[in-house]
Amino acid sequence: MSKQAGAFVAAALLLAGCGDSDVKEVHDWMDQVKQQTRPAVKPLAEPKDFLPYAYGAKETVDPFSPNKLLNQLAKAAETSQDPNKPDLQRPREQLEGYPLDTMKMVGTMQKGSVTYALLQIDRAVYQVRAGQRIGQNFGIVTRVGDDAINIREVVQDAAGEWVERMAKLELQSKENRK
Structure with a gap:
């Protein structure tokens, strides 16, 4: 039974080593893409000047009167x-x-x-x-x-x-x- 247990442990270690390398490769690729990619944000347009409108409602007759x-x-x-x-x-x-x-x-x-x-x-x-x-x-x-x-x-x-x-x-x- 000890030979089977040893073989089982060895197989588990081999599988664990294989599985971790795929995840590490993905993380490395993601880090590389992040470093190479630069976001391109267009600058905002300048705001237009606001010209206030003087509404002379007090001098006129209310159209809904x-x-x-x-x-x-x-x-x-x-x-x-x-x-x-x-x-x-x-x-x-x-x-x-x-x-x-x-x-x-x-x-x-x-x-x-x-x-x-x-x-x-x-x-x-x-x-x-x-x-x-x-x-x-x-x-x-x-x-x-x-x-x-x-x-x-x-x-x-x-x-x-x-x-x-x-x-x-x-x-x-x-x-x-x-």
Whole structure:
């Protein structure tokens, strides 16, 4: 058994000597390449001179100002020959001070041949007939029925043109009045 052990040890030493030489050769080659290789780095370009720009925003009108847009729309509305343009100089009626969404139709009543709608605004009740002005958008009541009021409103679109739109106030049931 000692001969086999000796042969085994001798074979292991021979193999260890062979294996180490390959690693040493690789390390030597890597060291040689490192010494011969010189990195080529291009120099950085000189920075450009910075010229500050003086922005005079305080002296100019803000292009995104809603007031600027409103002023332009008002100027365009004054000179417009639009047939839908409302009379802005006429005195306003009482119900033109309230938006339509605050009004509730709670009933109708007949006086002679004229049908009136009963509108509740807050805790007050008002009588409205066809032809009467109503709402904040230059509305005119076009028809009073038993179940609804038809209203023609005139509003400005995004381009400043006056356009008509129809609105309706429907009779509120007892459950919806609360």
